[in-house]
Amino acid sequence: MTLPARIRERYDLADGDPLTLVDLDGAILLSPRLSVADKLSAEIEYLRAGAGLSLEELLDGLREQRARYHAERLERP
Secondary structure, three states, rough: OOOOHHHHHHHHOOOOEEEEEEOOOOOOOEEOOOOOOHHHHHHHHHHHHHHHHHHHHHHHHHHHHHHHHHHHHHHHH
């Protein structure tokens, strides 16, 4: 399917980008489909930037949390 250039540009679509197609009983609705990973990545980046954390600070916090989680699991009988 070929979409007009102005539509591709407006919605930042490239060749091969997945679309969702919905049949509305006489009309067809096409919408860009983002992967779950893309959505999660964007949300994490938004929250990271909003908190004023660098990527390294975020990763350090993740490492610390992972270490606490594993230490707690090992302490359980």
